Amino acid sequence: MMWRNLVGNSGRAWRSRCMSIVRRFEHVSPAPKDPITGVTEAFLADPSPNKINLGVGAYRDDEGRPVVLQCVRDAEAKIAGSEFLESVSAAVNSKMVEESCKLIYGKDSDAVMEGRFAGIQALSGTGACRLFAEFQRRFYPNSHMYFPAPTWSNHHNIWRDAQVSARNFCYYDPQSKDLNFEGLINDIKNAPEGSFFLLHPCAHNPTGVDPTEEEWREISYYLKVKNHFPFFDVAYQGFASGVMDKDARAIHIFLQDGHLVACAQSFAKNMGLYGHRVGCLSFICDDSKQAVAIKSQLQQIARAMYGSPPVHGVLLVSTILGDQAIKALWTEEIKIMADRIQGMRATLRESLEKLGSPLNWEHITSQVGMFCYSGLKAEQIDRLVREFHVYMTSDGRISMAGVTTGNVNYLANAIHEVTNSGYEESQILGESGF
Numbered sequence: 001m002m003w004r005n006l007v008g009n010s011g012r013a014w015r016s017r018c019m020s021i022v023r024r025f026e027h028v029s030p031a032p033k034d035p036i037t038g039v040t041e042a043f044l045a046d047p048s049p050n051k052i053n054l055g056v057g058a059y060r061d062d063e064g065r066p067v068v069l070q071c072v073r074d075a076e077a078k079i080a081g082s083e084f085l086e087s088v089s090a091a092v093n094s095k096m097v098e099e100s101c102k103l104i105y106g107k108d109s110d111a112v113m114e115g116r117f118a119g120i121q122a123l124s125g126t127g128a129c130r131l132f133a134e135f136q137r138r139f140y141p142n143s144h145m146y147f148p149a150p151t152w153s154n155h156h157n158i159w160r161d162a163q164v165s166a167r168n169f170c171y172y173d174p175q176s177k178d179l180n181f182e183g184l185i186n187d188i189k190n191a192p193e194g195s196f197f198l199l200h201p202c203a204h205n206p207t208g209v210d211p212t213e214e215e216w217r218e219i220s221y222y223l224k225v226k227n228h229f230p231f232f233d234v235a236y237q238g239f240a241s242g243v244m245d246k247d248a249r250a251i252h253i254f255l256q257d258g259h260l261v262a263c264a265q266s267f268a269k270n271m272g273l274y275g276h277r278v279g280c281l282s283f284i285c286d287d288s289k290q291a292v293a294i295k296s297q298l299q300q301i302a303r304a305m306y307g308s309p310p311v312h313g314v315l316l317v318s319t320i321l322g323d324q325a326i327k328a329l330w331t332e333e334i335k336i337m338a339d340r341i342q343g344m345r346a347t348l349r350e351s352l353e354k355l356g357s358p359l360n361w362e363h364i365t366s367q368v369g370m371f372c373y374s375g376l377k378a379e380q381i382d383r384l385v386r387e388f389h390v391y392m393t394s395d396g397r398i399s400m401a402g403v404t405t406g407n408v409n410y411l412a413n414a415i416h417e418v419t420n421s422g423y424e425e426s427q428i429l430g431e432s433g434f
């Protein structure tokens, strides 16, 4: 037969060839589920009509629906018909980077006015972090990246895959459910000179705990003393206070103190552009010559990783940031989103208190941004899933964006149920409980 001739006329040889192909992937076992996207998968598979997804940090309206902001609709109307099927021009990219830098470093910042910044469009916040990690590996091969403990789970994946050594610094104190400021400063002091520190300038993910302005000043001071490099991951600008500039205050303090910094910005949450993957990685440099060199290196890294990013999102972002009226509308819409989340924090806490919960729920309202680090334990979270169909990440992080007027009482009841029974038992056993 024809095919036999083609494989050397030997059935045995052909079979052994097939076997070797089958064996090719034998050593590949399934990867563990991602701690955040895995929650969405479990939620989607649950048929219960009462289910609530408090896992992923994605904004939802009071009906629990994803939102397309009016500013995005206006920007879409403005760019409709433009020829954007090819890569966008360098001018559009530069405009987007410049506007992003103004947004985060301040429109009047010396570095921006003097052109001492370098940046490129990135695949949202994850892509911006990944580019930075690669830059760090290439140009600072023996350096360490210090993460706040805890931090967004994907930071660990990103720096691990870039093969940069990662360490933690003290950040959250589970006892006080607040910042461990003393531990944080000690870790800055004890890190090897010239280390890299990843900082969340606002709406810390996952804890919702941000340093005060005074604390940021001290953090900036001690990082400077040790010649450490501050790298800011800004995924939630606008969600802490509802005001873009206020949420960038920490970075302004660092610039005033003369730091050179880098920033990963995402427009996924504050413009609701999740699927479009638009972000920006930027650096503040000593002079414009340095900025040119850094930009060319970033372009080279991106070129080998994914070529160029999609064009539609960058047109939307540059249109929103570059058009005064649309930008003004955007800032109003961010305030509405931030206020809704803030309102849900107050209602959730109030509902738990009304139920007579003996526990202290103050942290629900003192923490800021999209997340509440609830303090719920693994077994309580398991019960929330099994008995109440309430989903959250296994560290007890609640995405407050998933809480609505319609589900807040159900949620409060569920939390009260799983914490109260444990609390009563621990009282009998004489433990400290929750």
Ligand code: LMR
Pocket: 036, 055, 056, 057, 058, 152, 154, 205, 235
């Ligand atoms: C989150 O922390 O839930 C978001 O940043 C979304 C994500 O991709 O992890």
